Amino acid sequence: MTVWVIEARDPLIFRDGRPFDAVPGTRAVSLPFPFPSTTAGALRTRAGQDGEGRFQKDAISWVKQIAVHGPLLVELDKNTGDIARWLVHSPSDALLLEPEPPDGARAALKRLVPLEAPPDVHTDLPEGLSLVGMPKPDFRKPIKKAPRYWYWEAFEEWLVNPEDQSVDLEGIGHDGPTREARVHVGIDPETGAADVEKGALFQTRGLEFTRPRGGSNPGDAHRLALAVATETLNLPDGLGFLGGERRLAVWRKSDSSLPACPDRLKSHIRRNRHCRVVLLTDAHFETGWRPTWLLNQIDGVTPGLKAIAIGRPHVVSGWDMAERGPKPARRLAPAGTVLFLELSGDDDAIDRWVDRIWLSPVSDGEQDRLDGFGLAALGVWYGTLQRMEV
């Protein structure tokens, strides 16, 4: 697979479903991160262009078959502009709590695991699932500035060796692109003056793909970008539109590849016959929170779902280019979701399954998988439920 870097030239706006018009107080607010369909759509538009940069309508059916993995957030090398570090959404089985004594730069990292609850307690959890939490509850407050994205190095360690520890927040990751606001004035074309009837002022809020390093010199900021991986070879590099309001981004072929599955992780999973699946992009499952395709027998392995750490669903809709209308709203399992699986199958089958699932999409629908919804990483889980100690 080839990795492409998409570096924003302007602040980008990834719209939610809200219609935007220049009425008083209106804001075109960007989502904090694009859905996979946004980057897949942009990549396919590039792939379907002729030499003059015009999209060929008859290309729609074949470009939809292009598989796109991503988007993931990356930090770029200041000089080469290529990928220096990968970042992924923080996992839902990690909780960052206020340390004792308080320290703005550090946090207590706590691991949430599937629990064995005492027999006389009850909950309305869906049948067959275990609670996910801390075996020994810690009621300290979650820190307010938990990094939304983790550096791949910290994340990989969490996949292989998840342990409670004290962490340096800057070493774990950061909040990704910076939100910026712009105020616009609606101008009445007839008078050339501010359009008072419509309230004149409206605002757009975009994402600036830079991250301050902490110093006062803006030139020191980290350059951030999006990265996607695809098999397609004939993609032109250069400028293109991305997201709402026709904002510009530069496409560049990267020399990097997607992070590989560490061998120690693979052997852990083979040995324990259990694992975690961590979603790096939002996934669509036909029945809501529970996956179907992922739990089917694949390559001789049948996974069983034991527990899931999942937040409130995200909602995606978007614009259907082919139908020229809004797409129906769908609920997605958010990036960061962690599924705790039991795997049945022999060693070879499990190895094949790990290779197949690692950094591949696990959504139920084939088109969603092609679009990159539900990109998954794998992590260690021993499969034993831990007793709640209260």
Added chain:
Amino acid sequence: MDEVHLVVFHVGPVQEFIASARRSRDLWFGSWLLSELSKAAAEAIVERSGGDIEWSLIFPAPQSLSELRLDNFNAANRIVARTREDPAKLGEAVRIRVLERLREISDEAFDRVGKAAEFDRATAQLQVDDLLELFWVSCPIRDDYAGARTQAEALMAARKATRDFAPSKWGSSEEKSSLDGLRESVIPRDAYRTMSGEELRQSYGVRRGERLCGVGLLKRHGRRGQGDRFFSTSHVAAMPMLERLNERHRGAVEEYVGRLRQLGIGSDGLDTAPVKDPVFGYNDGHLLYLERLAEFFDGDKLRQAQEALGRFLDRAFGGAGPGPYYALLHADGDHMGQIIAEQRTIEQHRALSRAASLFARRVEPIVSRFRGSLIYAGGDDVLALLPLHSALECARTLADAFREQMAGFAIADTKSGKAVHPTLSVGLAVVHHLEPLSEALELVREAESYAKSVKGKNALAVTLSKRAGSERTVGGTWGSFDRRLEWFIELHRNEEIPAELGYELRSLAMELEGAGEGPDNLLQRVLSSEVKRILSRKRAERGSREVSEDVIRRLVDILTQDGLPVDHLADELIIARELASTPKPAAASSPDASSGEGEKK
């Protein structure tokens, strides 16, 4: 089943649901709806315990079902109770009751819309049904109530780590709601082509560009029973000006309102305020803003209405218009988690819940006295709209009332061993009246969080969000910070310091950025003498008089002795200037000022 179980219910979604609001009404109704659902859950619990409210409900803790049902009794989104029933059966009964209550409220709202115009009711109902997020956990209570509560809290935290959800059943290619973009609009597309702006407002309660899903329609058309009227943000922003109207202005008001009637203003434009003003009547302050008239008139009629407003403002206020800013207040009790953990018995926990409820009941009269409008007061959680001129004093009065009400509860400070009593931290966000409420809510939550981050809590924080996009926040402990801010407001009102002083100090702070903080720092001392120099050459009263020696000395003391960084001082002065832009409240100092204002319709 004889075993007694402690049951905790979570009713949601909370923030996301309430926050998806463009107007104050959306926010007001959303908060009420959520409280109603929690109350329905509490009611079901009490009924299934044979009506023994004292035994069954721990939080909230009303004395009777009739108190629980009172309009001004708000319930938070968490209910703690005990039961002898199988918790699974109780959980199911509560879920059914909460859904029924949701249906009841939405049916009433949808009936009202349906009388005026068609909409896709089936989809709207599906969307509303799916709104509910209800979790419960239970554990046995044996001889250790505090232990059982800790276990239940841990179970609830774990339960909320798995937020199971169903797929959306309503998805279609309709446009999405303008409030949150999460669900499809249920208003037919044709309506926007065939109806005038006024017809859209009358039929659906929407502006031309605005789309609403079933949940949005429910928020816009739902009724809170008696007293179902709420101040608009514009009304609250205009309050300092409305207060200046007196008998002499009656003729001008009548002429202006008469002109709007002649021009055919709709029923949603006049007589919509919940409280009667002696001169402006039940009319909403939104009528005082040129830009808001566009919601009631189009084309030439709009021009004529705006001319009529111009004439009115000329006659009544010499041409000045109302200020565009108001304050959103969010308050939350400090140390409440630890205080709850200290309660060893159900009776003690119940007494704490009761004290919080009694405080909540005191909030509405206080907010009204300061000419504000209460959105929500449940336990230690308060959300209200306030005019700029009385926001600070109202916040302080609430903090005092909370301290007083909760004085009987305490925790021991881990270091000093001294008793720490519950206090109230308050965030105020000063926002433009046309700002979507969802944005204002985000700002006030950040302000409240800033107040909580002040050492020892018991603090106030104020965020000023100017329309141009800049935001600044200042904060500090009650008793010192608020008094200082009040002094700055007085200095600005009396023109004892130059209006632009804050901005000038801001520039100085930026030029010398990194000069260090704290009273002992050399650069800080250099900065102080520079501030002194600026103040000595600045003139107050619009340039006619020098800044007094006493004021200069006190301002410099704030930097050198109190150790306030100069950029903080600058921001405090800038925010004080905005708060001073409205005249001093006419009646906020009189405790019974609200009694002469007429009553709720």
